[in-house]
Amino acid sequence: MGQKDVGELYKRLDTTTALLKEDLDVSYMDALIETSENILDGGRVKVENGLPQQQTRDQLSTQYGQIKLGQLNTDEIRQAMQLAILRGERTDLIQANHQMTPDSIGFLVAYLLEALADLPSDGTLLDLTVGTGNLLYTVLNRLQATNKTTLTAYGVDNDDTMLALAGVSARMQNLDVELYHQDAISDLVVPQVTASVADLPIGYYPVDERAASFATHATSGHSYAHHLLIEQSMRYTAADGFGFFVVPSLIFKSDEAKGLTKWMTTATYLQGLLNLPQELFGSEAAQKAILILQNKGPHAKQAQRIMLGEFPSLKDQAGFRRFTTELAQWKQENLA
CATH class of the missing domain: 3.40.50.150 (Vaccinia Virus protein VP39)
Structure with missing residues (x-):
């Protein structure tokens, strides 16, 4: 395990967050929370009022199937989450404090x-x-x-x-x-x-x-x-x-x-x-x-x-x- 695994998890987080951000029309940070909840729920996609759409659900399920949290140590998971949050700070223009x-x-x-x-x-x-x-x-x-x-x-x-x-x-x-x-x-x-x-x-x-x-x-x-x-x-x-x-x-x-x-x-x-x-x-x-x-x-x-x-x-x-x-x-x- 190492930086390659951190990069791989970050890529999955970022890809699924972007899918949800677009489909649900929410901020990057809110979409990141949603995708993290889905991952913690064993990769099950939360659906509310028919969203996300079926095509997005299928894409999300494919991505979630590639995530193996159990193969990473805690600090590797933290680093991948940190990279996703940094992306969110830039995307959502988070204030300095x-x-x-x-x-x-x-x-x-x-x-x-x-x-x-x-x-x-x-x-x-x-x-x-x-x-x-x-x-x-x-x-x-x-x-x-x-x-x-x-x-x-x-x-x-x-x-x-x-x-x-x-x-x-x-x-x-x-x-x-x-x-x-x-x-x-x-x-x-x-x-x-x-x-x-x-x-x-x-x-x-x-x-x-x-x-x-x-x-x-x-x-x-x-x-x-x-x-x-x-x-x-x-x-x-x-x-x-x-x-x-x-x-x-x-x-x-x-x-x-x-x-x-x-x-x-x-x-x-x-x-x-x-x-x-x-x-x-x-x-x-x-x-x-x-x-x-x-x-x-x-x-x-x-x-x-x-x-x-x-x-x-x-x-x-x-x-x-x-x-x-x-x-x-x-x-x-x-x-x-």
Whole structure:
């Protein structure tokens, strides 16, 4: 199995999605949800009000007959779904805050979580901005493959199309994920978790009355959604638990940074801020970083030296090996 199989599954997903999009006159994303549901239903084509037409049904059945999910591992299925969703983002002109987290960033979040968080075998993960699930599922698949553990995850999003895609993707990969259609800043029904991850949307949160109950709310006007989401994620993360957040590299340079920093240093331990490789971004202003927070608890302490710096280029294997050694040494000196 490998890239050829990923490409083959993607081709079947894309072909069947295009057939349904045309026949049902729906968006690419909606057609992708429909075709995924059909695949999960053993290749049976859902028919409603006589649609899709018989000719399309026959073409779909032929395509579904070629799909062998059982011959692919979970991450290959995730990659094929990711390619189909990327196609959908371009076709449906999805807004920037709804675009999925690239694999490269997901891999680095997973790597840090694995290296620093010491998740138990029954660990739980939370993503309050789960979207189509690519970040959460990249992390889950990597942790489960390397640690041979079975983790439970929870995802929250207020976009029902994105959440439906996350749902079919999780079922195809056979992941233990519970998804909730909610405003992530409201009172949530998710339990306390071992660790949190999120690729945070940048912008203002419109409901000032709700934001007012957060320490990170703005002193006047709308609050930054990403500040509130960081605070909310750590509220639902257990004592000693870590949060790994993809944020703008200049997060501490904004006008509202003072309130964020005050909350962070009183409610949590700020353990690190690592810039993602610049090659992943079109400009320095667009560069993002991974913010590492840890909740206070009996086994947590503030690192004497906060981890600051930048990941080496993903093409620089020797540099990445040096980085992993330095990270292990930092953990030994600061968190052990």
